[in-house]
Amino acid sequence: MDKALDVFWRNGYEGTSISELTQAMGISPPSLYAAFGNKEKLFHTALDRYAEVRKQLWADLKKEPTARAMMERLFNLVIDFYATEGNPNCCMLVKLQTAECDTVLAEHLSAKRAESEAVLLERFAMAKADGELPNDVEAKDLAGYFMTVLDGLSVRAAAGASREELQKVANLAMRSWPGK
Numbered sequence: 117m118d119k120a121l122d123v124f125w126r127n128g129y130e131g132t133s134i135s136e137l138t139q140a141m142g143i144s145p146p147s148l149y150a151a152f153g154n155k156e157k158l159f160h161t162a163l164d165r166y167a168e169v170r171k172q173l174w175a176d177l178k179k180e181p182t183a184r185a186m187m188e189r190l191f192n193l194v195i196d197f198y199a200t201e202g203n204p205n206c207c208m209l210v211k212l213q214t215a216e217c218d219t220v221l222a223e224h225l226s227a228k229r230a231e232s233e234a235v236l237l238e239r240f241a242m243a244k245a246d247g248e249l250p251n252d253v254e255a256k257d258l259a260g261y262f263m264t265v266l267d268g269l270s271v272r273a274a275a276g277a278s279r280e281e282l283q284k285v286a287n288l289a290m291r292s293w294p295g296k
Contacts, residue, residue, distance in 0.1 A: 117161065117162060117165045118165065119140040119141050119142075120137050120140060120141055120158055120161075120162045121162040121163075121165050121166055122140065123136050123137055123140045124159055124162050124163075125166075129159055129221060132155070134148065134155060137155070137158065156221070159221065160224060163224060163225070163228060166228070167228045167231060170228075170231075170232065171231075173193070174232070174235045177189060177190055177193075178235070178239060182243065182248055183239050183240055183242070183243035183248055183249070184243075184248070184290075184293055186239060187262060187290065187293075188290060190266070191266075191269075191283075191286035191289070191290070192286075194266060194269060194270075195269065195279060195282045195283055195286060196279075198269070198270070198273035198279075198282060199273070199278070199279035199282065229263075232263065232266075233259050233260065233263045234259075236258075236259035236262055236263060237255055237256055237259040240253075240255035240258045240259055241255040243255075249294055250294055250295070253294045258294065261289075261292075262289065265285065265286070265289045268285065269282050269285060269286065272285065
């Protein structure tokens with residue numbers, strides 16, 4: 117599944133052929149169809165795998181002692197991933213959400229992206245309740261802001277931004293962290 121995920125991530129849904137998928141996965145087209153039904157179902161399964169890996173990452177990030185430390189670590193992980201040669205240089209969900217795809221695929225992508233924002237919202241709400249964030253800060257607005265910055269990092273990385281350029285954006289975003 118990880119090999120199929122990688123092909124979709126690099127090529128997009130429309131840009132991925134059955135031939136590329138079967139070659140990457142080391143299976144025949146009949147085996148792919150027997151296991152998944154069709155390319156769209158395989159894509160949904162790959163997208164679920166992507167989300168599963170992200171959930172593991174989020175669970176680890178939520179162990180950080182503060183919401184701010186979680187965001188700093190998240191920015192560092194994202195930038196390291198995008199800047200490491202051989203890795204896809206953008207978020208799969210951002211890349212595919214901006215591409216043309218049918219309504220069913222777009223809804224699935226939106227739902228997966230919303231899961232990440234929900235984790236931020238939960239953590240920021242907890243930070244507000246704990247007094248880490250000022251009372252006048254809306255956790256939902258802060259989550260939306262940082263998701264926008266994360267999405268923007270993905271777009272910039274896909275356009276060829278360097279590690280240093282991405283880090284400058286993350287540093288600027290962290291300077292806007294609401295203080296008391």
